[in-house]
Amino acid sequence: MDSKNKENYKILFVISTYWQYENYIKTQALENIKDRVNFLVYPKLADLDFGVPADRIFFYSYPEKKDILHRHIFNINSWRLRKRDIVFWLRSLLFKPNQRRAYRILALPVIYNIVKFLFLKKTEDKKLFELIEKINPAIVLLPSHAFEGRTFEIIRIAKKMKIRSLMIIDNWDTLANKTIFTEKPDYLGVWSRQHIEHAVGVKGMPRERIFVLGVPRFKTYVKTETQNWPSPYPFRYALFVGIAEFFNELGALKKIDELIEKHKIGLKVIYRPNITQHTRNCPDVFFEYDFKHIILDTPAKLYYKRSASWDISKDSFNKIYYPDPNYYPKLLFNMEFMISPQTTMILEAALLGKKNYILAYDDGCHRFGPKFIFDNCIFLNGIERLPNVRMVRTLEDMEKIFISGDQLKQQVEPIDADYFVSKGATADYPMNLKKIISQIMTNLRN
Structure with missing residues (x-):
């Protein structure tokens, strides 16, 4: 009998990047379905431990x-x-x-x-088709940014074989800001209520085919009572989180450095640059000797400015770009507050209840800088209502960060971080995933 009709059906889980390996394997997100899982893995990840017998790991590189x-x-x-x-x-x-x-x-x-x-027609991949046919899964799970050709090719193959497909959304802005689906998956696994709205309104997915899965890498932030996070630094610090998009980060950092000096605040700022960064219309190379109170985050010293225009696509499997997953909880939990433009770490700070000063001003250098992004990108709608968030709308307003009185606080109707990241689903991600797959398979058999 075909494995798709058996009770002990197979699940095919696709891992294409080291980032996905960290997000789904290291977090033990698949723990409750591991006995059924076969992996389709990018060959450069062959030396990693997937926690299953070798005969359940298949390697393939989409041309x-x-x-x-x-x-x-x-x-x-x-x-x-x-x-x-x-x-x-x-x-x-x-x-x-x-x-x-x-x-x-x-x-x-x-x-x-x-x-x-x-x-x-030219993207059809006979070898990939034959490999999936050999594995013979009942359902394929595809973590995705919705921007990878292989994802949509696998969905297309799955449809031909009458295999169910569940696309698992990898990023906060994937549903709101990325391309349209070349092939729609049968089901969609999302982070939260916000993602449901984007999946239906932007991507046109039927509501009944969308499941809230949560975010496995955020599990640490919703189960804080069991954690012990010693500080990575022996001094008080705030965290400045850089972004990949256009922004004069050095200008912001210099302003912060001046304000700390002016107000004689006993505080360091840890600068965590993004691992990738678009080429900017302003100086963008950080040197610690230019600053009195700002230092480069320790793990960033391994990857900072290693590639031209920070294009790491040819080196994206290098582990230096992916610090120990246990490092970020320590960094975030022990910070005094965070300063950042648009970044997913907005959500991590919100889950921890850490004050976050969000830079949303025109930097005078980039047409599509943070102000434009906050004014026009719908995935950011509502973040100003998070209780821990303070919006910095002008460069001059940055001084209010360092003056007592919470001068940037706005009178707005609060919104819980659960709207952006389902806390319940995230906390029980492994069991939640198992239940959703069981529901899909029950519907299939019926």
Whole structure:
């Protein structure tokens, strides 16, 4: 009998990056389904421990040429939809001149349908099809940023084989800010109520096919009573979290350094730059000797400025870009407060109840800096209502961070962090995932 009809059905879980390995394997997110799981793994992860017998681990690399064709489809869709949604318009502005000329033609209605058909035909992967056929799962689970060609190719293969697909959303902004789905998964696993709204309203997923899974890497932040997090630094500190997007971070850091000196505050600021960063229209190389009160976060010293324009795509499996998962809870739990533009760490600070001063001002250097992002990106809607958040709308307002009286506090209707990250689902992620898969399989059998 086919394994899809047996009670002891197989689950295929796809791991394509080291980041996913940390997020789902190291967190033991799959602990309650491990006896059923087979892994489809990118070959560069072959030396890692997946906690299952070797005969349940299959290695495969989706060809780069096929992935590029998927990216062309994503980009053509961005051009087609640029007048309907600001996110697609933003993406279209990043195209090079030759890309704009090509996509303008390829996005024309009749041509688009032909091009999409031909490109998708070329992205078909017979070897991948045969491998999944050999594994013979009943359901495939795909952690995703919704921007990987292999994800949509696997969904397409699953549909042909009548295998159920559950896409597990990897990032906060995935549903609101990324491309449209080339192939819709059968089911979607999301973080929270906010994600449900985005999945239905932006991606057009039926509500009954969406499940709130939570976020496995945030489990530590919703079960704080059992944790012991010694500080990584022997002094009082605030945390400045950098971003990948356009922003004059050095300008903000210099202002903070001046204010700490001016107000004679006994505080250091730990600067944690993002591992990737778009090239900026301003000086962007941090040197500790330029500052009196700001130091580079210790793990960042291994990866900071290692790549041109911080493009780590060719080195993305290097573990230096992924500090020990136990480090960040220590860093966040022991900070006095956090300063940041838009970053997922906004949610981690909210779950811990740590005050977060969010920089949302025009830096004068970048058209698409934090002010533009906060004004136009819907995944950030409502964060100013988080009780721990204080919005910094101008560079001058930054001084209010260091003056007593909580001068940046606004009178707004509060919203719980649970709206952005389901605390209950996150706390019991392994059991929650098992229940959802059981529900999907029960529906399949019925």
